[in-house]
Amino acid sequence: MTSQNSAGRSTRTAAIIGAGQTGVTAALGLLDAGFDVTLYSDRDQRALRDDVPATGTALEFGETQQAEAALGLDSYTARAPRHTGLSVRIAGPEREELIAFDGHFDGYVGVAVDTRLKADERLTRFLERGGRFVVEQVSPAALDPIAAANDLTLVATGRGGLSELFPIDAERSVYDAPQRSLLTVTVTGIGHDDSVFAHRSRAGGGHSGFSIFADQGEGWWGPYLHKDAGPSWAFLGWARPGSEWERRFAAADSADSAHRIVQELYRDFIDWDLPEVLATQTIAEDPHSWLKGAVRPAVRSGAGHTAGGHVVGSLGDTSAAYDPIAGQGAQSGLIQAQRLVAAAAVHDGAFDEAWLGGQYAAFLAARGDAANKVTRLFLGDPELADIGNQLFAAAAVDSRVASALVGLLHRPQPLLGIDSLDAANEFITGVSGEDAAALLARFAPAGRFDRSAFSSTLASA
Template sequence: MTSQNPASRSTRSAAIVGAGQTGVTAALGLLDAGFEVTLYSDRDQPALRNDVPATGTALEFGVAQQAELALGLDTYTARAPRHTGLSVRIADPERNELIAFDGDFDGYVGVAVDTRLKADERLTAFRERGGRFVVEQVTPETLDGIAAAHDLTLVATGRGGLSDLFAVGTTRTVYDAPQRSLLTVTVTGLDHDPGVFAHRSPAGGGHSGFSIFADQGEGWWGPYLHKDAGPSWAFLGWARPGSDWEKRFGAADSAASAHRIVTELYRDYIDWDLPEVLATRVIEDDPHSWLKGAVRPVVREGVGRTAGGHPVASLGDTSVAYDPIAGQGAQSGLIQAQRLVAAAAVHDGAFDENWIAARYAEFLAARSDAAAKVTRLFLSDPEFADIGGQFFAAAAVEPRFASALVGLLHHPQPFLGVDSVEAAGAYIEKVTGVSAADVLGRFQPAGRFERSAFAPALTRA
C-alpha cells in the first residue's frame, strides 16, 4: 500500500460521494497526496461488502493496472486468477459456426476482481490512515453544502439524482436506450488449469471465452476473484432487445435461477462449452453473487454546478456509463481517478470549473473516447459492421491480428483512427505486415467449432 502524509498537514480538502471501487480509489489517492478527504456513502462498510451485488466483473488490463500502481495500490495480479488471452467464437442467426480465434494478451494480463472486495480493502486502508468516512444519503441539496465546505468535490455515484447535475454530452452519447440486457453470475467448481476449456485454447482456463450470436447476443466466461470464495469464474451475458436470450435473462430472480438460465442457454445455444458450464456451482453463501439489468451508454459532462453555484466533478460511471461488453467501465474509472489525483496533487490554484473541465477533456482524449468506440465495435454497432467483419475475419486467420484485436480492450487508442474500411485494412496491414486483401483472402468459415471433452462434467452428466 502507498504511504500516508499525515492528514493534519493538509491545507486542502476533498469530498468524494460514492464509495465504490472508483470513489474509494480516488479518496485513497487524494489522502496520500496530502488532502483532508471525506468519503460519503449511503451504506456502511459491512453493507457495502455483503448486502449488494458486485457491479459487474470489473475486468482490468495493463493500463488500468498501471494507474493503480501509480497510486501505490494492489493490482490483485498476485492474488486473482490471471487472464492471459481471449478465445472468441462467432455464429450467425442460422447457427452456422463462422469464426473462431484465440488472442493472446501481449505483455500484460487481465484480472477480474470482485468490486466489493477491492472497495472494502481500500476503504479499510482509507479509514486506518485518517480518512473520514460518512454514512449518509447525499442529495443535490446536501451536496451544495458539501461542495461549499471542500476545495474539490467528486461525484462518483449517480444515486439520489446526482447524475442529473451533469448534462448529457449530445455529441458523444450515440444511443438513446440500452443496447443489451445483462445477466451475470459468479460460480465455483472449475479450476483455471489448461484442462479447463482446453478445446478453445492451449491456455485452457487461463483464457476467458467469448461467444457471439448475431441475433441473440454474447456470452462470456472468465476467471474471477470472489470476495469470499476466492478464485472462481464469472459468467456475463448480453442479450439483444427482443431476443430469446432477453426473455430468459428477465426471468432470473436469484443466484440459483441465474445459474440455471445460463446452463440452459449453453445447452441450447453454446454446446461447445457445455461440459465446463455443467461443472459449475452457485456460491451459496453469497445471495448477491448475481445481477441483471441494462445500461444505457451515456457520456456526461465532466463538471456540474450545485444550487449554490459550486463546481463539482463527475467521476467513473457518473462521467461515462459504458455497456460492459468490452470491459471499459472499471478500467476507465480507475484511469480517470489516477489522472485526477495526479493533477490535483501538483495544482496550486482553485479547483474551479475551468480546471475540472480541462482535466475531463484530457481524460476523454487519453482514454474514454477510444474506450467508447471499442465498446461500439464489440456491440456490433451497424456503423462499424464492415470494419468489424474485416477485423474478426482477419483474427481468425492471423494470430498476430487476433492478439492486436483483443489488445484493444487493454489499450483502445489504436482504434480511434479507424473510421473506414480502408483504414481498417491499413491497420490490419500495419499489425501483420501483410496486405489486408492477402489476409482476408485466406479466411474460411470455421464449419464446426471444436466441442469440449471436459471429463469431470461429462462423467457427472
C-alpha cells in the first residue's frame, strides 16, 4: 500500500525503513531538504498510532529540543507537562535510606511525549508535503532493491530484524546481556501542581521522581503527554537480574496488572511515594499503555550492506540501543537524525560507506559516546561505581552538584572527562566552588526520607 506520491521535486532520492519517531523525523527532514523521500513501515498510520505500545517514555531535554527546532519541528514544550528537575532517593541493600537530593534543570526543561503521538503528527505532515509512505514488511531481501534504487537509504527499525546488517562495535558494547528487566505504564489521576510529590521537592509535580535500590533496581515517575489522555504520568521501572522486582515485573500481562504490580511495589519498597501512586488510574481507552521487556545495550556500525552489496545507514535504536535508565535513546536518535539531515542537505557527492561512516563517527564523538557513558553511570556499572558514589554523595550535600549531575542527562559530554575519582573531585570542585574533600566530609546518610502527605491533602481538599 502506498500513500500520497511525492511530487518528484528532487533528483536525489532517499528511503527510510521504519516509521517510528526517529525514522519519520529523518524522513520529514530530508523531504524539507529537497529529497524525494519514501518512508516504509510494516503498519499503516492508524495502526502505528493505536495498535502498538509507545517505545518507552522518550524523555527529552534541551539539546534534543534544539535539534527538533533546527528541523522546524514542534518540540512539545508548549503542549506537554514540563519536567523542571529530578528528585532522587537512594536506598542500600538493607533498605537503609541513604541519599536524597533534588536537582533543578538549569536553562532547559524536559518533556516526555508519547512516541505514537509524535510519529503520527510528523507522518501526517510528511504526507501533506508530498512524501511517499509505503506499508510493507521490508525484509533483508526486499531492502536490496530499495537501496539500489535510492541515493540514500537509512534503517530505523529498532533493535530487531534489519539491525543485524550492522556489526556490533565490541569496544563500545560492554554488555553481553540486558542489565535490567523493564516495566512501564502510563496513568492519570494526579496532577502536576506543587501538591503532588510535595515531600520530594518544592516543585512538586514539576519534578520527576527517581528511586534507586542497590539490590533490586530503580523506579521513576515523570510527567507525560499521552496520545489520548493528554497530560498524565508515566512509570518506568528497572529490575536487576535475579531480583524480587524482576519476578514481579514478569507477571505483568495488561495495563491493569502492570499498574497493580507498580502499586504493590511502592507499598512494599517505596512507601514514601505511596499516596500519589495509589491515587493513579490506568488509561482505559489505551490497552497498549504499558510495556515490559529488556534491552541489551549495544552500539552498532553506522553503515551496513545489503545482500547485493548496496550500502545502507543505521539510525536511532538500530545504531545504538541504550538501556532507558538515563533517557538517552530517544534523545540520541533525534539528534543523530538532525545531524544526518543537515549533512545530507549540503553534500553533493555519493552517500557511500565513507560518508555514512564519517557522519556516524562525528555523531558518536558529539553525543553517542557520552550518552553511552552516562547510561552506564546510572546503571551502576562496576567500572564507574566509585565515580557514581562520589557524585551522588556530593549531590546530597550541595544543590549545585545535584543540578550538574542531573544535567548530564541533558548534556552528557562532561562525563567523558571523568575517568577517575580525582577527575570526579575536580568536577565537584568546579561546580560547587568548594574543595571536594571538604564538601564530601559533610555527607551523612539521610536516615529517613520524608513521606508523602498527599492523602491528607486530598481528604481536606
